[in-house]
Structures are given as C-alpha cells and as structure tokens.
Amino acid sequence: MSGSRVPAGAVVPEAHINETFQPPKEMLQNHPSKPHLANFEEYQKLYKQSITEPNVFWAERARELLSWSKDFQTVHSGSLANGDNAWFVEGELNASYNCVDRHAHKDPSRVAIIYEADEPGKGRNVTYGELLREVSKLAHVLTNLGVRKGDTVAIYLPMIPEAIVAMLACTRIGAIHSVVFAGFSSDSLRDRVVDAQSKVVITTDEGKRGGKLIGTKKIVDEALQQCPDVRNVLVYKRTGADISMTPGRDLWWHEEVEKYPAYYTPVAMASEDPLFLLYTSGSTGKPKGVAHSTAGYLLGAAMTGKYVFDIHDGDRYFCGGDVGWITGHTYVLYAPLLLGVSTVVFEGTPAYPNFSRYWDIIEEHKVTQFYVAPTALRLLKRAGDHHVRNEMKHLRVLGSVGEPIAAEVWKWYYDVVGKGRAQICDTYWQTETGSNVITPLAGVTPTKPGSASFPFFGIEPALVDPVTGEEIHGNNVEGVLAFKQPWPSMARTVWGAHKRYMETYLHVYKGYYFTGDGAARDYEGFYWIRGRVDDVVNVSGHRLSTAEIEAALIEHHSIAEAAVVGVADELTGQAVNAFVAVKEGTQINDALRKEFVLQVRRSIGPFAAPKAIYIVPDLPKTRSGKIMRRILRKIVAGEEDQLGDITTLSDPSVVAKIIDVVHAQR
Ligand code: 6R9
Numbered sequence: 101m102s103g104s105r106v107p108a109g110a111v112v113p114e115a116h117i118n119e120t121f122q123p124p125k126e127m128l129q130n131h132p133s134k135p136h137l138a139n140f141e142e143y144q145k146l147y148k149q150s151i152t153e154p155n156v157f158w159a160e161r162a163r164e165l166l167s168w169s170k171d172f173q174t175v176h177s178g179s180l181a182n183g184d185n186a187w188f189v190e191g192e193l194n195a196s197y198n199c200v201d202r203h204a205h206k207d208p209s210r211v212a213i214i215y216e217a218d219e220p221g222k223g224r225n226v227t228y229g230e231l232l233r234e235v236s237k238l239a240h241v242l243t244n245l246g247v248r249k250g251d252t253v254a255i256y257l258p259m260i261p262e263a264i265v266a267m268l269a270c271t272r273i274g275a276i277h278s279v280v281f282a283g284f285s286s287d288s289l290r291d292r293v294v295d296a297q298s299k300v301v302i303t304t305d306e307g308k309r310g311g312k313l314i315g316t317k318k319i320v321d322e323a324l325q326q327c328p329d330v331r332n333v334l335v336y337k338r339t340g341a342d343i344s345m346t347p348g349r350d351l352w353w354h355e356e357v358e359k360y361p362a363y364y365t366p367v368a369m370a371s372e373d374p375l376f377l378l379y380t381s382g383s384t385g386k387p388k389g390v391a392h393s394t395a396g397y398l399l400g401a402a403m404t405g406k407y408v409f410d411i412h413d414g415d416r417y418f419c420g421g422d423v424g425w426i427t428g429h430t431y432v433l434y435a436p437l438l439l440g441v442s443t444v445v446f447e448g449t450p451a452y453p454n455f456s457r458y459w460d461i462i463e464e465h466k467v468t469q470f471y472v473a474p475t476a477l478r479l480l481k482r483a484g485d486h487h488v489r490n491e492m493k494h495l496r497v498l499g500s501v502g503e504p505i506a507a508e509v510w511k512w513y514y515d516v517v518g519k520g521r522a523q524i525c526d527t528y529w530q531t532e533t534g535s536n537v538i539t540p541l542a543g544v545t546p547t548k549p550g551s552a553s554f555p556f557f558g559i560e561p562a563l564v565d566p567v568t569g570e571e572i573h574g575n576n577v578e579g580v581l582a583f584k585q586p587w588p589s590m591a592r593t594v595w596g597a598h599k600r601y602m603e604t605y606l607h608v609y610k611g612y613y614f615t616g617d618g619a620a621r622d623y624e625g626f627y628w629i630r631g632r633v634d635d636v637v638n639v640s641g642h643r644l645s646t647a648e649i650e651a652a653l654i655e656h657h658s659i660a661e662a663a664v665v666g667v668a669d670e671l672t673g674q675a676v677n678a679f680v681a682v683k684e685g686t687q688i689n690d691a692l693r694k695e696f697v698l699q700v701r702r703s704i705g706p707f708a709a710p711k712a713i714y715i716v717p718d719l720p721k722t723r724s725g726k727i728m729r730r731i732l733r734k735i736v737a738g739e740e741d742q743l744g745d746i747t748t749l750s751d752p753s754v755v756a757k758i759i760d761v762v763h764a765q766r
Pocket of ligand 1: 500501502503504530532616629630641
C-alpha cells in the first residue's frame with residue numbers, strides 16, 4: 101500500500117467512482133414523516149460539531165435517547181493514548197429498562213419482537229408488555245441461580261425470541277452477557293465459557309435452521325466436560341427432543357420461570373459497567389472477549405438506529421444477522437428496541453424453504469428496514485431475479501454489513517430488491533466499534549456503489565501510512581484506516597487482557613484507534629474500505645483468523661505444519677484454503693483431506709471449514725522459518741508467474757512442488 105498522492109481516479113479504480121446516487125425520491129415521498137435530518141448539509145454541520153465539540157454533541161444525544169436513573173456530569177474522560185476512555189461518567193441507567201420498560205409503560209401492546217420461525221408461518225409476536233414480563237421472570241431465575249451484578253452468563257441459543265429475553269434478563273440484573281454463536285463447536289464454546297468464567301449457560305434442547313436440527317444441548321454437554329466452574333445450564337425447550345439433563349446442574353427454562361413474579365426491579369448500572377462480552381478473532385492468538393460498556397454502547401446503537409437506518413415510530417426492522425455476532429447484538433436487539441420499534445427475529449436461512457424467504461418475510465411483515473451481509477445477497481442474486489417476486493413497498497432502507505459489497509451486487513440490491521425506492525446503506529464497522537462508524541445516513545447521504553461513504557457522528561477517520569505511521573492528509577489517498585478520537589460505543593477492553601487491547605488497537609499507531617482495515621478516500625472524500633491488512637479472513641461475513649484455523653489443523657495427529665490463506669470466492673467473499681505438510685509415513689488420500697476439514701469444523705465450527713486442503717511436501721519458509729503466506733496466496737489465485745523473489749526461501753524448490761499439487765487438485 102502506498103501512502104503517496106496519486107492522480108484523480110487512481111486510488112479508486114472502480115468504474116463507480118463518479119456514479120453518485122442521491123437518496124431515492126420515492127423513499128422520501130413514501131416516508132411516514134421525514135428523515136431526522138433535512139439534508140446532507142445538516143449532516144455536515146452536525147458532524148463538524150460532533151468532532152469539534154464532542155461533549156456538547158454527545159451530552160445532548162445521551163439525554164435525548166436514553167433514560168437515566170441518575171444523570172451524568174462528566175461527558176467524557178480519558179484518551180486513546182491511555183486507553184482509559186469513560187463516557188457519561190457519573191450516570192446510572194439500566195439497559196433492559198431502556199429497551200423494554202419505557203416502551204411497555206407507554207404502550208404495552210406494541211409489538212417488540214416479530215418471531216419468524218424456521219418453518220414459514222410458525223412464528224409469533226411478542227409485545228413490549230410481554231417482553232417486560234418474560235425478561236423479569238428470567239431475571240429472577242438468574243438471580244436465584246446465584247448470578248450477581250458483574251458476573252458473566254454464557255448464552256448459546258439459536259435465533260429465537262428467548263435469545264433476546266436472555267440477553268435482556270442479564271442486563272436487568274447487571275450481569276454481563278456473553279453470547280456464543282450457536283454455530284460454534286463445543287471446543288470453541290468451552291474456550292469462551294472458561295475465558296469469561298461463566299457459571300451459568302443458557303441454551304436450547306435443539307436448534308432448527310434451514311430445515312435441519314442442531315444438537316445445541318449436546319454441544320453444551322460436550323463443552324462443559326471441561327468447564328468445572330459451570331454450576332447450571334438453563335435449557336429452553338425448542339423442539340421437544342429427548343435430551344439428557346444432568347441432575348442438579350440442568351434446569352428447564354419453562355419450569356423455572358413459572359416460579360417467579362413477572363416484574364423485577366432493574367438494577368441501576370454505572371455508565372461504564374460492562375454490558376456484554378463478545379468474542380472475536382484477531383490476527384494472532386486466541387479469540388478476544390471484546391468488552392462493551394453500558395451507556396456508550398447503548399447510545400451508539402440508538403444513534404445509528406435513528407440516523408443511519410432512519411428508524412421512526414411504527415417501523416418494522418429486520419436485521420438478518422445472528423445474535424451470536426455483533427450485528428445481531430446491535431441491530432437485532434439494541435438499536436430497534438432502544439427506539440421502541442418492532443424487530444424481526446428470524447430463525448432460518450435465506451434459502452429455506454426457497455430463495456424467496458427473505459422477500460416473503462419483508463412482504464408479510466411490511467418491513468421498513470432490511471439489513472444483511474453481501475454474502476447472502478450474492479447467493480440470492482445468483483439464484484435468479486424471479487425469486488424476488490414481492491413488491492415490498494414499505495422498504496425504505498436496505499443495509500449491507502460485514503464485508504465489501506461489489507458494485508453489481510449493490511445495484512442488484514437497489515434495483516431488484518429495492519425497486520429504486522429504498523436507500524442502500526453500506527455500513528462499515530466492527531465488533532470493537534459497537535455500532536456503524538462509516539456509513540451513509542438513509543434519506544440524507546449521497547452514495548456510490550461500493551463505498552461506505554462518510555463517517556458517522558464523532559468518528560474522525562485518518563488514513564495512515566503503514567510504513568511511517570504518519571497520517572496522510574487530503575483526498576485521493578489510501579492507507580490503513582484509523583480513528584483519531586474516542587467515541588461512546590468503542591470497546592473498552594479485552595476481557596482479562598487489557599494489555600492485548602492496548603497492543604491490538606491503541607498502540608499500533610499511538611493516539612489512534614487502529615481498525616486493521618485498509619481504506620481509500622476518493623477525490624470527493626468518500627471512503628472505500630479495502631479489507632483487512634492483517635491475517636484475518638472474512639468468510640460469508642464471518643470473521644476468522646488464519647492463525648486460529650492453523651492451530652486447529654495442527655491438533656490433528658497427522659499434520660506437521662499448516663498455513664491458511666484467504667482466497668477470493670464468488671459466493672462467500674473469501675474462502676479458507678489450507679496448505680498442510682503431513683508427518684512422515686502418513687497415507688495421503690481423500691479421506692485424510694476430509695478428516696482435516698472435519699478437524700476444523702470440530703475445533704471451531706462448520707463455517708470455518710477449509711474449502712480446499714492442499715497436502716504439500718513442505719511449506720514455503722524463509723531461512724528464519726517464517727511461513728510466506730503471500731506465495732501461497734499467489735499460487736491459489738493462479739498468479740504463479742508473479743511470485744516475486746523466492747530466493748530468500750530456505751528451500752526455493754518447494755514452490756514448484758506446491759504449484760503441482762494445486763494444479764493437480766483443480
Ligand atoms: C460488523 C462486523 C469487522 C470487519 C471489518 C472489515 C469487515 C465490516 C464492512 C466491512 C467492507 C463493510 N467489514 N463491514 N468491510 N465494507 N461495510 O462485520 O463486525 O465481525 O467484527 O468484522 O468486517 O474488515 O474490520 P466484525
């Protein structure tokens with residue numbers, strides 16, 4: 101990556117650099133009222149204030165969008181350099197009160213959750229009044245199990261309303277939820293339960309997704325064999341399967357909640373008390389428990405819900421993300437419920453029972469905002485336009501998240517799904533940022549297909565020269581993306597590893613928050629996210645570390661060494677390709693390759709499974725033993741004529757052998 105200035109158009113070679121879309125006229129005409137900002141100039145004015153007078157800006161929004169049991173005096177303290185940021189310091193509030201009670205008090209019959217089960221037609225609605233009762237009862241259950249303020253609770257649940265209830269019940273009593281995506285293996289679950297020191301795990305008997313059953317309780321049982329500190333497992337009956345219950349440890353959700361009253365007084369939490377942990381992959385080591393604070397995180401969710409997604413009273417918001425990832429935390433649960441609208445909780449997949457599933461849900465529930473990862477859009481685009489047969493005339497906003505969206509996919513989303521009536525919001529953010537950080541505001545910001553457009557309030561981006569660490573000023577430049585100011589919803593620490601937090605995010609370029617992504621700023625100031633500059637691969641919007649997959653492979657008794665690279669993939673964005681050197685005397689055959697794939701599925705989860713396994717005699721290494729993944733990347737991309745200098749390898753002849761293996765498997 102170069103930090104130097106380049107002529108207009110060169111930084112963003114995409115044909116789309118000059119293709120600007122204004123917020124669709126029809127979106128504004130069909131609007132139930134009007135966007136929260138009058139126009140782009142108003143965004144620019146407010147944005148400027150959010151950077152020059154952040155305390156004034158955020159204090160006003162925090163009091164407007166959140167309900168406090170005790171007001172704050174100090175808006176912000178600390179700095180990026182010291183990693184001690186604190187917001188709304190003396191304030192006290194409760195997340196579940198903000199998401200549920202205040203709306204239930206006004207209108208208990210308003211729908212909070214639209215549950216769309218895996219089987220079409222098998223869902224139900226949960227009103228704010230009901231949600232308050234469900235959350236309260238479960239709060240009693242957790243209290244009775246000995247969960248106290250500051251304790252973590254592991255949640256291993258599929259996409260059902262109870263996942264929301266469980267998360268909110270934790271926040272009601274001041275416990276920290278630690279949701280583990282129900283697609284993770286028992287080993288991954290075990291690691292997270294141990295790292296977070298969770299004593300209680302909440303799960304289901306089974307899950308149901310795309311017509312298939314998932315043995316969630318069985319996976320929990322396996323994980324807990326190595327979690328001696330877990331006292332209780334609370335099991336929600338989803339399918340009624342015959343499962344084993346360990347006496348004294350395992351309890352049925354439905355039996356427990358019957359014991360307690362349907363109101364529980366929310367516990368007042370300090371602004372900076374942790375709200376939740378969410379484990380995410382970095383370029384090295386074990387997954388990190390990213391920790392978010394209460395007030396700052398909630399404010400980021402509410403602010404982006406309001407301004408990015410243009411949420412208004414009466415809206416029906418559908419985020420297709422899973423609560424096991426940050427997108428599900430912020431945009432299935434917190435943003436829509438903080439703003440008191442209805443959120444769709446979808447248990448299934450976009451392909452079951454057919455490729456019209458999303459569009460049918462949108463039509464049936466008159467969805468106003470839809471939010472999904474490009475990987476799903478690529479799949480649905482490929483399936484054919486005839487599956488998109490619904491009018492979906494209530495749609496105003498179509499969001500994209502998790503990976504870059506290619507211009508053709510962007511346009512398909514705009515034309516075929518949105519019929520030119522909805523604004524596309526390509527939202528860039530991360531687990532660590534808590535909420536959208538570079539994104540259009542629906543109804544306000546002009547967009548270009550493939551660009552995440554402009555920074556959200558309070559986000560001051562900098563493009564940094566990766567070599568000198570100097571900021572690159574002006575437009576038409578490219579560098580690594582960093583942020584110059586703290587913002588309320590930024591992660592506060594890595595659970596039990598603050599040093600790692602400092603090293604990963606705040607000490608890479610002192611005084612900046614480092615994203616790990618490369619980006620360009622075009623001649624008009626639009627941002628274009630280039631993808632990770634570290635060893636993180638993005639498969640279907642799921643963030644994986646190559647190091648983690650390599651570690652999983654090496655656990656296999658036949659593998660001597662492994663190197664994993666991300667390869668461009670038409671459907672999943674990137675795919676995992678693994679190169680392994682096996683131990684002497686190992687029989688190489690297809691069954692062995694399958695075993696290696698299984699090893700990763702078991703160790704991390706099915707979504708991390710390598711798409712290709714290449715069994716090679718040796719890996720390309722420098723004389724100091726460093727694996728040259730760059731060479732492997734070139735070979736799988738079919739660019740073996742552009743390998744560059746390989747004479748620094750300890751054994752340059754392995755390259756030709758690896759090329760042979762790759763060719764033979766094509
Ligand atoms: C929300 C989420 C974060 C990484 C991030 C970047 C990639 C997310 C993107 C995007 C291009 C977008 N990413 N949004 N890349 N355009 N609109 O996905 O969080 O799972 O932590 O992943 O995803 O590489 O650094 P997370």
